[in-house]
Amino acid sequence: MSNTSHKNQKRDEYRAAKHKAEGEGLPAGLPQKKYYRQRAHSNPFSDHQLEYPESPEAMDWSSHYPMFTGKKAERNADLHEERKGNAKRLDREVEIADIGCGYGGLLFALAPKMPETLILGLEIRISVAKFVQEKIKALRQQGNSPRPPSSPSKETAKTPVADTSSPSSSSVPGGYQNIACLRANTMKFLPNFFHRHQLRAIFLCFPDPHFKARKHKARIVSSSLNSEYAYVLRPGGKVYTITDVEDLHEWMVERLGSHPSFERVSREEEEEGEGQDELVGVMRRETEEGKKVERNGGKKFVAVFRRVEDPSWPVRRLQGKVPGNDTALSERKVGSESSTIKDDGE
């Protein structure tokens, strides 16, 4: 116990010092992961003190993607009558979501590959999300400062950024302005962040496997959650999944593959290579979990699903049999019949 409190103290000191340095205008160093670790599981069913917008329109993205606010964005704001408050508008919307992004490896790898696309990591563990936010901040500052400070620890030397890009992010396309991370429980609050058909890609990388059957309901793929993924994805958009747990892979293939809103892409499309979906390759290589698996010589299972168009509504004629009504129905009548039923619902 004293060990933990000692650790906590160290961590608090570290974060306070870091905060102070930044307050004094010193360039942010890259955060050290060891001060941001958190127990592996966070119960997605409990009432965390989460912050989430009451609706996507109420979300202020400007602090997360400050370089994407501007003239064009303001014009869009005028067009958008639903706008609440006077938060600054972005000139574009988030299009890619990394659900359960962990320490953000995928975000940092994707950022320079698609600098014009806004990418968002969502992570339920508060310290882990904080780490990603700090790291984004540090990388953005390094990009702005003429001489980036050298990496403060060996921890950062291991980060994917150091591996995949030059140490100075000033040369990195987009300068990490297009990525952000939020602390969120996506199992409950996805529709608070994204409106219908907003996204073009959702990543589910190495989701927590929740081996025990009793815990399966905590899995991030289920028939009912898939309906929400389908809601925020535009037709043609994709869900990318990767795991090292074969059973979880089968589970995801079963659940997503059988959901009427999704179809699995061809196996070639799930491979890396010339002319193939670049995102698959990045996902295979760049997440922290993926690297661990790699180091341990584990196997990775990939499955990608395309969101299909919604079918047309089933045809049901008004003249058809609506029990309890043999007379022609006026619209009003239809309503009162149904609200009758609701009355019973008490």
Added chain:
Amino acid sequence: MVFQCILSCARDHPTRLSSHLLAASGPNIYTMSWDFEEVISVWPEQPPSDKEDVKGKDAVAPPTKKRKIANEQKRPNVIKLLCTRDEKNIVAVTAEDKCIRVFNLKENGKLEQLSERCMPKRPNAVAISPDETTLLVGDKFGDVYALPLLESAEEEEPTTQPTITAMSDVRAKPFKPTANPLTVHSGSNRKALASQLQVKEHVKTKEPLKFRHELLLGHVSMLTDLAVMLVDDDDGNIREYIITADRDEHIRISRGRPQAHIIEGYCLGHKQFISKLRLPAPNLLVSAGGENEIYVWDWLAGRLLRKIDIGPALRDFRASWKASPGIREGDRNEDDQCEDQQTAISGLWIGLPGSSQEKLIVTCEGVPALIYIQVSSLTDYDTPRVHTVPLLGNVLDVTVMSDLVVAAIDNIHQPWSTSALHSPDEQPPLLQLLKFEQFLYESVTEVDTGAFRLSDQVSSKPSAPPDNEAEQDVHVDRDFWELVYHVEKLRKRGGMGDEG
């Protein structure tokens, strides 16, 4: 004894002569004649208490009073009643056994049980589909199932389409450990593997439900209410929608069967849990819960039209209540709420249904009043007026029979309190009957509380259960309390498991 649940079987009935009133108290359902003159039947059937010599093998109706009380505690409490438009079928939901029971309501008021289906999780919200073939059942864990209202002849082939079958829960495969040392790379995974290998025989996977059911959709939150709505799409087609509300402030709009997996939109904006949904017109949705504000939506567009704050009306009402003579000290000092406390809205109903004078009736937990708003004013330019009508005690449930409103009253707790008890000599009636005058607009006198006030005769009728002695024994235990006051407890306390 209180009635936690009441249901008039013919709210829209033009004459209301043929209708019954059903009222549930604990595990029992009483059928009353339309004029409330008498209790004409009780479910489950209870033998007259003078036949004490009959040695009871019948667990449901034990012969002696003591046994009876002991048994009542074990029998599941009724938490919801609903019925079909023709008044023939009654649906009752019970809490502890998570069961849905469907009954035939006979001419003589007797309830004949047709089926009993126990759900995997406690059903919180139940609706009958517009075509009255199907029950939609939303549970505590957020799932919504469709069950046939009446179970048809045994081996009728399932009519579900393949896509829908795919949506229903896939039965768990036989258990085998799925982690191996290679896949296990984190400490917690290692632990999971270790525990898996230990467990030789996996704990029995949930027994599959033995009746026809179909998982339609799910929220990762407690489902609190649901509605099914038919809407004309202008081309002479009708579209069925399912509207579901949860404890995490969401209202979801899904397509009706067989496309219930398609989410059409959300109505977002609530800042607290939602407890009730009501549709006064096909395109108008009203929702309420842990806030003083009632939300009015153009739900098809996912657009909030307005919020109506009932807080000021409640405060005025409370102030006048406290100022009125004859209020005892106890009532006055009793848990004075701070000014801006949020109420827990427990119910929304439509009074004078089908008339041009429709009212939206609102009830709040622990508040001795009916609050109402003219439905036509919900979409008016001007701020709608909020009216309050005092009741003799906290309102527990409401049911509407054309121009009448029946309110079930808490005669155990003092008005405005969910903890302070009444003194034994002071007992308000169990039911109060109010009448909306059709042709008076915006006038408080349209509610006549005097003429239709029910006395506690209901409980003094010979066929009525627990007599007074038995009642004295009933202390207000936790289970009972939760049976009647369960809305406020939906509020999030915050701070739980934040770092965990």
